[in-house]
Amino acid sequence: MRSWGIVALLLGxxxxxxxxxxxxxxxxxxxxxxxxAVVVASYNLRWMQSVACxxxxxTAFNFFxxxxxxTFEVDNQEHLIALFTMLLVALVISHLAARLRRETEMAKxxxxxxxxxxxxxxxxxxxxxxxxxxSLGQIALESAFEGPCLLALRRSDDELDxxxxxSSNEADGMRCCMREMAVLGPGTGRWPGLNAWFLPLGNxxxxxxxxxxxxxxxxxxxxxxxxxxxxALLGQALHRLRMTxxxxxxxxxxxxxxxxxxxxxxxxxxxxxxxxxxxxxxSSLQLQxxxxxxxxxxxxxxxxxxxxxxxxxxxxxxLQLVRLANADEEIKRDWESMEEIVGAVLARIRHRDPAHRxxxxxxxxxxxxxxxxxxxxxxxxxxxxxxxxxxxxxxxxTVSVNDKDLQVAVKDRGKEIPKEKYAxxxxxxxxxxxxxxxxxxxGLALCRAIAATHGGTLTLRRxxxxxxxxxxxxxxxAKQPEGEPI
Numbered sequence: 001m002r003s004w005g006i007v008a009l010l011l012g013x014x015x016x017x018x019x020x021x022x023x024x025x026x027x028x029x030x031x032x033x034x035x036x037a038v039v040v041a042s043y044n045l046r047w048m049q050s051v052a053c054x055x056x057x058x059t060a061f062n063f064f065x066x067x068x069x070x071t072f073e074v075d076n077q078e079h080l081i082a083l084f085t086m087l088l089v090a091l092v093i094s095h096l097a098a099r100l101r102r103e104t105e106m107a108k109x110x111x112x113x114x115x116x117x118x119x120x121x122x123x124x125x126x127x128x129x130x131x132x133x134x135s136l137g138q139i140a141l142e143s144a145f146e147g148p149c150l151l152a153l154r155r156s157d158d159e160l161d162x163x164x165x166x167s168s169n170e171a172d173g174m175r176c177c178m179r180e181m182a183v184l185g186p187g188t189g190r191w192p193g194l195n196a197w198f199l200p201l202g203n204x205x206x207x208x209x210x211x212x213x214x215x216x217x218x219x220x221x222x223x224x225x226x227x228x229x230x231x232a233l234l235g236q237a238l239h240r241l242r243m244t245x246x247x248x249x250x251x252x253x254x255x256x257x258x259x260x261x262x263x264x265x266x267x268x269x270x271x272x273x274x275x276x277x278x279x280x281x282x283s284s285l286q287l288q289x290x291x292x293x294x295x296x297x298x299x300x301x302x303x304x305x306x307x308x309x310x311x312x313x314x315x316x317x318x319l320q321l322v323r324l325a326n327a328d329e330e331i332k333r334d335w336e337s338m339e340e341i342v343g344a345v346l347a348r349i350r351h352r353d354p355a356h357r358x359x360x361x362x363x364x365x366x367x368x369x370x371x372x373x374x375x376x377x378x379x380x381x382x383x384x385x386x387x388x389x390x391x392x393x394x395x396x397x398t399v400s401v402n403d404k405d406l407q408v409a410v411k412d413r414g415k416e417i418p419k420e421k422y423a424x425x426x427x428x429x430x431x432x433x434x435x436x437x438x439x440x441x442x443g444l445a446l447c448r449a450i451a452a453t454h455g456g457t458l459t460l461r462r463x464x465x466x467x468x469x470x471x472x473x474x475x476x477x478a479k480q481p482e483g484e485p486i
Contacts, residue, residue, distance in 0.1 A: 003049045010037040011056050015064055027065060031086050034061050035093070042097030050094035058087040106222070113226045116144060120230065124237040133241065137201075137211070137234040144226060145213050151201075153209040153238070154178070160210060173198040174210040181207060183228060187218035199227055202235030208242065209235075274307035281307075313385070314442070316378070331375065331453055335368045335481050338399055338406060344373075345380045346397075353388060361398040369406055370477050371454055379450045379458075382443040383410040383470050390414045391467070405456070405473045413467040422460050447472070 014037040018030040034057035041053035063072060066082075120140050127133050134153055141149035152160040152174060160178065162171050173191065177184045177198035184190045185197035197216040201209040211234075213227045281300040289297065342362050349358070380397075387395045391414030398409045417425060426448045444458075447470075451458040456474035463469050 003045050004052075006045060007041060007049050007053045007056065010041050010053060011060055013037065014057060015060055018061070018065055022065070028082070030065050031061055031082070034058070035086070035089065039093055039097060042094040043101055047094070047098050050098055051091065054087065054091050054094050061086065110222070113144065113222075113229075116140060117226075117229055117233065120233055124233060127237060127241070130238060130241055133234060133237045134209075137230070140230055140234075141211065141213060141227070144230065145223070146215055148214055150174075150212045151209065151234075152211075153201075154207065169194070170196065170212055174212055178207050178210040183224070185216045185224075187216075187221060187224060192218065197224055197227055199231045200235070201231050202239055206235070206239045206242075208238035274310050277307045278304050278311075331372045333370045333372055333454075336371050336373045336376070338362070338366050338369060338376075338408070339364075341373050341376050342380065342397070342399060342408075345377050345384065348377075349381060349384055349388075352385070357388065357393070358384060358395045358397055361396065363399065363401075366399065366401055366406065367476055368480055369474060371474070375450045375453065379447045379472060380408060380410070382447050383472075386443055386470075387412040387414070393467075401476070405475045407471055407473045409469055409471040411463055411467060411469040413463070413465075416462055416466060417460065417468055419462075425460065426458070 011034075014034045017033045021030060021033070038050070038054045038057050042050040045053070059072070063070065067076065120136065123136050124133065127136065130153060134151055137151045138149070141147070141151060150163075150166070150170070152162050155161050160171075160174055162174065173184055173194060173196070176191075178200050180190075181200050181204045182188075182190055183197060183199050185194045186192055188197070191198075195214065195216060197213045199211045199213065200207050201211060211227070211231055217223070281303045284292070285297060285300055292300070339362055342360060346358065346360060384395065384397065387410055391412035393413035396409070396411040398411070400407050400409075426444050448458045451472055451474070454474050456472060458470065458472050461469050461471070
């Protein structure tokens with residue numbers, strides 16, 4: 001109704017203007033006033049209203065201004081030709097103006113769609129998960145079309161992740177478009193009776209999902225092409241992420257295989273020497289016991305014990321490191337006392353510290369920690385073994401606590417480790433070959449792995465006055481067992 005009111009208003013204004021110019025201009029000039037009204041109507045109103053305005057302008061001009069006035073008769077052939085010419089011109093102007101308006105609207109729509117494609121492409125370049133792509137795609141589809149629109153991704157079993165409330169027809173359409181890798185719906189020649197377009201995400205064989213778009217008109221070719229362009233961008237992003245995930249998985253597997261090969265090579269190398277020493281000493285005792293003095297027999301037995309202990313340590317460290325590196329589940333932890341863990345470690349290591357170089361400082365009343373006591377004992381034991389092996393002076397074992405975490409520090413006065421080795425020293429099979437001590441380089445790698453498994457850290461720093469300090473820091477639990485507040 002508003003459009004028809006505008007038509008009436010334009011004709012009324014043109015008639016009023018004609019009366020104002022009635023005694024000042026010719027009949028042809030008065031006709032131009034109506035032509036102006038037709039131009040305004042054609043550019044701002046739809047085709048039907050524009051044509052009605054053109055016909056109404058000729059009729060009003062004939063009725064009000066063409067002699068004889070106030071009738072629809074035309075007594076002059078020249079005036080009749082002018083009226084028909086005016087009608088034809090008005091209709092042509094209306095057609096051209098309507099076409100220009102449509103082209104202008106289409107240009108605006110194309111600009112908006114191009115801007116949206118650019119924005120979507122820019123946003124997709126920074127996504128890192130399939131869920132982010134799906135979310136961006138859903139927003140883009142709902143922004144470009146009235147909807148409802150639906151985007152579904154392909155699961156690992158090659159089925160679409162569809163909502164349970166989806167109708168069977170729509171679900172079949174999405175599955176079919178993904179299976180056939182074709183656009184379905186009005187104007188596509190496939191399933192034209194549907195009320196939506198169904199589009200695959202990606203190209204064969206890299207299809208990653210499907211999309212349904214509404215409204216779907218057979219005549220809206222530009223809209224369907226825009227939906228296909230959006231789906232192409234989303235499909236490329238999904239394929240990129242899946243390829244990246246596959247490559248990362250392959251790299252991880254390659255690294256795992258390489259690490260296993262390194263483990264086997266290093267273990268076989270480092271076990272060969274102590275095994276040879278054990279076999280040699282045992283053979284000497286077996287074949288030449290009667291010829292050996294008591295001191296020689298004791299020396300060979302001590303060598304067997306030391307090398308066997310070293311083999312036990314290597315085996316235990318290797319197994320624990322492999323277990324932690326390949327663990328699918330978290331370790332089982334319980335409330336433990338650090339005083340008891342440290343005491344057990346010191347009792348076990350005393351025979352390797354006859355000079356009592358280890359000086360423990362463990363305060364009373366420490367809060368309980370939720371941990372695996374075997375792993376923590378192995379961490380502290382490895383740090384103390386390294387300190388005994390690579391230093392000669394006193395070794396400080398201190399336990400302290402603050403508001404956030406509990407810290408265990410092992411401090412020695414041995415040769416200072418260069419700062420450039422602070423990172424690499426915690427890698428497997430990294431060791432100081434100039435120290436004169438044999439080892440696999442697994443101890444510190446295992447210590448850091450145990451610390452990380454408990455949510456803590458293991459750091460190294462120089463001591464003032466010389467030496468090194470290894471500090472294990474583990475966060476404290478906010479809640480303690482009943483009767484043991486922090």
